[in-house]
Amino acid sequence: MAAGDGNLELEAVRISLRGRLLLDIDAAIEAGSVLTIRGPSGSGKSSLFALLAGFLDPSFTASGKAILGGRDLLALAPEKRGVGLMFQDALLFPHMSVGRNLTFAIPAVRRGRGLRKAMAENMLEGLGLAGTFDRSPMTLSGGQAARVSLARTLLSEPRLLLLDEPFSRLDAALRPEIRELVFREVATRRIPALLVTHDAHDIPKYGKVIEIGG
Template identity: 40%
Template structure:
C-alpha cells in the first residue's frame, strides 16, 4: 500500500499543496489530471527521486520518507521507458539488481521468469535502440519488476505508443496485476486506461486533489465543476435556485425533489437529444433552440445549440443528422432526462 500524508513539494512556479492520498494493498490506482497538475511529481515523490518540502510517505507499512530510491521497494516505468541505450535488452533488465539486497542468483531467476512471461527471450542480445515502442515498454516493465518491488509506479506508459501497441501493453498490465497482486499507482491522461485498469482514481488540479473515488463515482458524480468538465461533462453551466427550482439562465429544470444549494449543472453531451422543433415526440420540460454550429467527426457530429441564450453542446450520429435534415440554423427541441442532469 501507499499512504501520502500532507505532501508538499515546491518547484519554481509550481507546488504540491498538502496532498493526502491512500492506495490500498493490491489496488490499481490511477492519477488523472491536466498537463502540469502535479501527477508525475507525486509519483517521483513516492519513488524518492525529488526532494519534498514536507509530509510523509509510507510504502507497505514502512515510512520511506527519508530513504533513498533503492531502499523503498518501488519500481517505476516512465513514459519514454528511460532505457540505457548503450546496454543490451538483457543488461537493461538486470541492471537494478546490483543496487538491491536480493541475491544476484535469486534476482536472475526472477528475471528469467519475467523474460519468459513478457516474451523477451529472443530480444536479450539486441540493442534497445532497435526495439519497437511496445517492446521497449515490455523491457522497461521487466527491469522495474526484476527487483521484486512491493509497489509499481507507471508514468504515462502508454501515451507514446501507437494504438496497436497501446492495447497490447494495457492487456499486459491488467494480467500482471491480476496474477501478482502488486500495488500499482499509474499516472495517465487517458480515460480508457482508467476505465479498463483502475479500481479507483484521483483527479488532480494545480497541485491539489480535487476528488478521489471509484471510476464510476468520479465519472458519474463529480464533486466540482472542474472535475465535471475534466471527465467529459462538456455542459457545465451556472445554476441559480429560485423557490426550490434550479434555473440555467432563464431555463427552468424540471427536477422535483432535488433540494440544495447548487452552483452548477453538469450534463454530458451524449445525454442531450435533439429533435426537429414542433416534433410530436417533444416532451414536457424540453427546451427549444437553434443549431449554431455543426462539426462533422465522421460517424458522429458535434453540435452547439443556443436555447434562450444558453449554449448547449451535444453529439449525435451523422446518419441521424441526415435523416432528420438538421442543419446549421435549424430550430430544434432539446430533450434532457432530469436523471442525466448532475447538480453541483
C-alpha cells in the same frame, strides 16, 4: 519474485513551491490495484512521483506520510524505498543487450551470474519475449521495448510502482495489450501502483481516480 508489501497509505501529503500549494492528497491504494491521478500540467502530479521516489527538488516543500509495509517511505533513503518507475519512453540502455538491461536491475542480494541470467530469461519468456536476451534494444519494436521496460522494472522487485503515462507513446493498436499486461502484473504481484495519464482509456476499469488541481 518478491510480492508487494500491502497497501500504500498517503496521509496528508502536501507539496508546495515558494509558498504556493500544488497538491494536497489523502488516499489509500490497495495491494495489486491502481490509483489514477489526473490533473492539468503544474498540478503536482510529477512532483508527487518525485517525492515518493526520493528525488523531489529541494526548492519544493513537502509534508505528510506515505506508509507502506508499516514504514514511512518518505523517511527512507531513496535506494531503500523499493519504488519502480515506468515512463513514456522505455529508457533502455542502448549500449547494453536486452538481457544486460534486465540483469542490471536485479537487486544485488540475488547473487550469481547464472541465477541472475535465469531470472531475466524467465521474465522475458513470461512476457512473450523469449529469445531476446542477447538482442540489442535498438532492434526492438515499440511494443517489445515497452515489455522489456516492464520486465526491468519488475525484476527490480518494486514494493510500489509509479506509472508516468507509460502508454502514451505506443501505437494505438499496441496500447490495450501493453496496458493490460502492466495491470495484470500489478495485480498478480500484489504491488500498489499510481498512474498518471491524460487518456481516459488508460484508466483501469475498476480503478479509483483522483482529480487534482481542477
